[in-house]
Amino acid sequence: xxxxxxxxxxxxxxxxxxxxxxxxxxxxxxxxxxxxxxxxxxxxxxxxxxxxxxxxxxxxxxxxxxxxxxxxxxxxxxxxxxxxxxxxxxxxxxxxxxxxxxxxxxxxxxxxxxxxxxxxxxxxxxxxxxxxxxxxxxxxxxxxxxxxxxxxx
Amino acid sequence: xxxxxxxxxxxxxxxxxxxxxxxxxxxxxxxxxxxxxxxxxxxxxxxxxxxxxxxxxxxxxxxxxxxxxxxxxxxxxxxxxxxxxxxxxxxxxxxxxxxxxxxxxxxxxxxxxxxxxxxxxxxxxxxxxxxxxxxxxxxxxxxxxxxxxxxxx
Numbered sequence: 542x543x544x545x546x547x548x549x550x551x552x553x554x555x556x557x558x559x560x561x562x563x564x565x566x567x568x569x570x571x572x573x574x575x576x577x578x579x580x581x582x583x584x585x586x587x588x589x590x591x592x593x594x595x596x597x598x599x600x601x602x603x604x605x606x607x608x609x610x611x612x613x614x615x616x617x618x619x620x621x622x623x624x625x626x627x628x629x630x631x632x633x634x635x636x637x638x639x640x641x642x643x644x645x646x647x648x649x650x651x652x653x654x655x656x657x658x659x660x661x662x663x664x665x666x667x668x669x670x671x672x673x674x675x676x677x678x679x680x681x682x683x684x685x686x687x688x689x690x691x692x693x694x
Numbered sequence: 695x696x697x698x699x700x701x702x703x704x705x706x707x708x709x710x711x712x713x714x715x716x717x718x719x720x721x722x723x724x725x726x727x728x729x730x731x732x733x734x735x736x737x738x739x740x741x742x743x744x745x746x747x748x749x750x751x752x753x754x755x756x757x758x759x760x761x762x763x764x765x766x767x768x769x770x771x772x773x774x775x776x777x778x779x780x781x782x783x784x785x786x787x788x789x790x791x792x793x794x795x796x797x798x799x800x801x802x803x804x805x806x807x808x809x810x811x812x813x814x815x816x817x818x819x820x821x822x823x824x825x826x827x828x829x830x831x832x833x834x835x836x837x838x839x840x841x842x843x844x845x846x847x
Contacts, residue, residue, distance in 0.1 A: 631786045631794055641784055643798060648837065649844065650801040684801065691802065691844055 551667040552578050555622065556674030559615040560585075567611075584608060585670050587663025601638040601660040609634075609642075609662055616652065616677055617644050624682045626692055628652070634659070644681065648694035651681035704820040705731050708775065709827030712768040713738075720764075737761060738823050740816025754791040754813040762787075762795075762815055769805065769830055770797050777835045779845055781805070787812070797834065801847040804834035 551557060561578045568574075573581060585608060587595070610632060617628040626646045634640035638659045644652035656662075664670040685692045704710060714731045721727075726734060738761060740748070766783040773781040779799045787793035791812045797805035809815075817823040838845045 629794075631784050631796060633784045633786050641782075643784055643796065645796060645803050645806070648803040648806070648841075650798050650803060653798070653801070688801075688841070688844055691841055 551671045552582075554671035554675070556615060556619045556678060557582065557667065557671050559619045559622075560611060560670075560674075563611045563615050563618075567607075579667065582667060582670070585612075585663055586666060587661060588665050592661050592663070595661050597638065597658045597660045600636050601662075605659060605662060606634060609656070609659055612662075612674075613642055613644065613652075616674060616681075619674065619678050620644070620646070620651065620681045620685075623678055624685055626685055628681060646681075646685055647692040649684060649688055649691040651684050651692075652677055704824045705735075707824035707828070709768060709772045709831065710735065710820065710824050712772045712775075713764060713823075713827075716764045716768050716771075732820065735820060735823070738765075738816055739819060740814060741818050745814050745816070748814050750791065750811045750813045753789050754815075758812060758815060759787060762809070762812055765815075765827075766795050766797065766805075769827060769834075772827065772831050773797070773799070773804065773834045773838075776831055777838055779838055781834060799834075799838055800845040802837060802841055802844040804837050804845075805830055 552561075557578075561581055564581045565573070584604070610630075613630040613632060617630050620626070620628040628644040628646045628651050630642060630644050630652075632640065632642040634656065639655075639657040640659075642652070642654050642656060643650050664673060705714075710731075714734055717734045718726070737757070763783075763785060766785060770781040770783050773779065781797040781799045781804050783795060783797050783805075785793065785795040787809065792808075792810040793812075795805070795807050795809060796803050817826060
């Protein structure tokens with residue numbers, strides 16, 4: 542099914558809907574009103590060629606860090622929509638572009654990632670972005686189902 | 695037993711030993727070699743009178759944020775010494791002095807704190823500092839004992 546080009550239906554994936562909502566909420570002055578949802582998510586698409594062009598020396602772009610936060614915020618909201626349990630992100634980044642992020646539900650760590658070279662954070666396609674979100678949401682919800690008591694602490 | 699003055703034995707408390715070790719490790723140039731352990735921990739002592747003098751407007755002192763990190767790092771190390779499970783801190787602070795810190799062991803959140811007004815972070819006495827550390831370590835170890843499977847994930 543996936544051929545490397547955008548599956549037009551990817552933009553309707555619940556995780557991408559959440560990301561779009563997060564982006565639009567930031568846009569207090571309506572600067573992006575004329576952008577389509579796919580255009581809005583365009584900066585998340587970093588394919589191999591684009592990746593090679595981004596140096597990993599120096600500090601990552603502040604907009605890149607903002608996108609990273611949006612990604613994990615959207616993940617938390619998508620997890621909550623899926624299972625009714627809030628998942629709060631905490632991200633601690635060194636300014637050079639490495640760090641760690643966790644999402645917690647009660648006393649359960651439902652997502653845990655060590656981050657590095659976030660300068661190049663991105664996905665091959667909208668479809669790949671949706672699949673990765675889906676995978677992380679599935680894993681988080683499976684953990685909550687397995688340890689409901691810890692998730693409620 | 696506690697009268698508000700320093701119990702001289704407080705400095706030998708395992709949590710305070712961990713804090714002292716953390717401080718000395720930072721001191722690459724030996725600037726604090728002539729300071730006693732109690733003098734080193736002196737900045738953690740913020741009694742009521744001192745607290746009132748610290749404004750909570752503006753950004754907290756960077757040295758205060760460093761002490762906050764030392765506190766939670768030492769807590770993680772003390773938890774590991776007590777039960778053999780590493781507890782890794784993640785702290786995300788807004789520059790104005792509020793934020794959140796968690797310590798995680800496997801997929802278990804063993805310490806979780808919302809922080810505010812960290813400008814005034816401190817304790818009435820060394821004794822109070824040791825007691826608070828002890829209390830948090832006890833609670834973390836109790837959680838690990840209760841959910842060993844989650845702590846090993």
